[in-house]
Amino acid sequence: MNRLDRLTAILIHLQTKRVVRAQELSDRFNISLRTVYRDVRSLEEAGVPIGAEAGVGYFLNDYHLPPVSFTNTEASALLLAGKLIEKWADKSIRTEFESALFKIKSVLKRHDQEHLDDLDKLVSVSNPVVRQPYSDTLLTTIQQAVARQHVLDVLYHSGYNDAVTRREVEPVGLYHYGMAWHLIGYCRVRADYRDFRVDRIRELTDTNQRFPRHERLSLQEYLELIKRKFDRPSVVATVIFEKAIVRHLNEQKYIWGFLSEEDLGEHVRIQLCTPFVDGLARWLLSYGKYVTIEEPPLLLDKMRSLAGEVNAHYGKAADPNDPFSGQTPENEGSDRRERKVQLSVV
Template identity: 55%
Template sequence: MNRIDRLTAILIQLQSKRVVKAQEVADRFGISLRTVYRDIRALEEAGVPIGAEAGISYFLEDYHLPPVMFSNEEASALLFGAKLIGKMADESLREGFESAFYKIKSVLKRAEKEHLEDLETRVAVLARRRNEPFSLNVLNEIQQAIVRQQVLCIDYVANFQSQSSQREIEPIGLVHYSSHWHLIAFCRLRGDYRDFRTDRIQSLTNTEQFFPKQNLLMLQAYLDRLRVQEHLEEVTLWVHKGAALFMQEQRYIWGFISEESHDKYIKMKFMTQYFEGMGRWLMTFGKHVSIESPQKIKEMMQTLALEIQEHYLQPY
């Protein structure tokens, strides 16, 4: 990227949020902090009113760029985002993104519009929502409460429970994993942080009560604490390359961390605490998977295999 394009991109980045750290600019463009300082000075000399906070952060003072034109690649990336949101978000978010996408398409050049129209029929996301009906359309309301630090009251059905319980919670973030959205919040009933799957929320009400932000963990701090608390153990597998092709999506659910290619096999390493669940998953790959370690998951696989054998030897 030449310097003129980079200066324009930096200006757009400064307009994208209230305050932008110099390190964020350096990381985005792969340049040194000294180069960032020179680029900021160049924009200031060009008449752009840039304010600074302690010399490490920058912000624009009542300055806006004219409508931005998107490149072909940027427009295509937005289309991919729209396809993913269509499968991974509820109606409240889909409507907001669809409205924003129409506005974006309205400023595209004719060639980019034609490109999107052609590409739209050739890109599909087939991920199923499984048991997550998104009937409540809660994601938009949840994210509003997170930003405003407002207490939510929910009726929640916990795992392996048939009855719901009412909880007052202080939300700190949303995380998507294992094909579901999870609301991370401080639960006043339990007196600790909890992970609530959004498809198990039967009803949600914003109490309009505010909670002090300083009393809560940040989302990343919660996730880091969770990793420390988990008693994870390493599992090493040898997987035939033909079978490994069918593991690509689900392996991350079971803590996949690395792989090495060896002739006809791939050596995979996982970090997990859910040995029975992982064992039942590995059973679906039959003789195409061999377990190197630990011994206890080998023994679990033997138990599962005997369980299946005994089941099918029963007369019916």
């Protein structure tokens, strides 16, 4: 990005918030604080009324740019975001985003509009396998309550005990993980912070009753607390795969903390780092004899234990009282047909 474009982008950024910190501009544009100070000074010299408060940040004094247009790539990025929202948000969010996207398209140049129309047919997102929420307005209501610090009245269906309970919740944020949206909030009934899956909320009402946000954890503080609570030391594992199957690892090796890869000719040595040794062992077991554990001994012991369980399960002797015990997939179908014929004759 050249300096003129950056100065324009900084000015637009200053219009998005009441106060903007210099570090925020530095992080967004990947420039030093010294460059931020110089750019802001250039804007001031150009007549832009920028105010500053030491230790707080910059702000604009009754100044607005005329409506800005979107570039072709910016509009394309919004269309891509819309595809994700279509699958990962409820109807209330989809409707509002679609309305916003139409407004954006209305100010684009004709060739950019045609570009989006063509791109719309060429980009798609598969349907996620998730439970549908009880209501199509949950995410919008939760967003507004989080921003306004309003207490929510929630009728919640718990998954672990299949019970439905009513809660008063002080929402601190929305968080997406495990293929679902989660409402993080302070539950007045339990007198503690709780994680509510949005698709398990049967009823949701904004009480319009405000709560003091400063007395509650922020979303980031809550996530850090959970991370420390369940944090466990990571284990570095060295594993050798036959080269012929390395291409089948795809992105899964990154899930298990991929560190490095060394070509050994017909084999590849891969280093992984994860705190979930049991899960890593089960994943590696799926590659059978094509994978060898070098270290640590803990992972090797886990693999031996799992292999023993599988062998005990599938290698047990046939039960003489079970007509289908010990059958192989090849003869199972024919045996079932023979038994059905015998039963019909009797």
